[in-house]
Amino acid sequence: MPAPAEPDMFRTMLIRDYTDADWPAVWPIVRDIVRNRETFTYDPELTSAQAAQIWVVAPPGRTVVAVDGSRILGTAHMNTNRPGPGSHIATASFMVARDARGRGVGTALCRHTLAWARETGYAGMQFNAVAETNHAAVEVYRRLGFDVVGTVPGAFAHPTLGRVGLHVMYHDFTKTTLLVD
Numbered sequence: 001m002p003a004p005a006e007p008d009m010f011r012t013m014l015i016r017d018y019t020d021a022d023w024p025a026v027w028p029i030v031r032d033i034v035r036n037r038e039t040f041t042y043d044p045e046l047t048s049a050q051a052a053q054i055w056v057v058a059p060p061g062r063t064v065v066a067v068d069g070s071r072i073l074g075t076a077h078m079n080t081n082r083p084g085p086g087s088h089i090a091t092a093s094f095m096v097a098r099d100a101r102g103r104g105v106g107t108a109l110c111r112h113t114l115a116w117a118r119e120t121g122y123a124g125m126q127f128n129a130v131a132e133t134n135h136a137a138v139e140v141y142r143r144l145g146f147d148v149v150g151t152v153p154g155a156f157a158h159p160t161l162g163r164v165g166l167h168v169m170y171h172d173f174t175k176t177t178l179l180v181d
Helices: 020-036 048-055 105-120 135-143
Strands: 013-017 062-068 071-080 089-096 124-131 147-158 162-172
Touching (some): 020 048, 020 062, 020 071, 020 089, 089 105, 105 135
Antiparallel strands (some): 013 062
């Protein structure tokens, strides 16, 4: 189900379900972010096939793309954070093309995953590994109702800053949160 873009973003941006035909446009986004080594804990030597196995999640999870016309601006995947007794909590990850950053794409993708998780019946959403140096993402997540519930010191090997912390962030859906822009 496509989601319309918010004001001040790409005028025709929609968020829609990922299809296999999208991978040739999604892979460069994933590849660049992972090889940059500044935000994701993925192996920077991932092949396209390995990355697709990790990024594209099977139902009941979802993978989506944010598109402006035929151009893919970003992507997200969402799923159950942990099976069994933890299956009432969702998780999600986001990647935005370098030239589309700072224009609301990541915020729109995060809002989309939050709506999906609520509609699916999850009690909250947890991010397991947000690099504390990823200030833009941390700010978006806080603005959308997430709290840092813990930081694992030195758990992320940043290419220029050395070992930095990884935040665990949580959004409790049982609390009412005002989503502020």
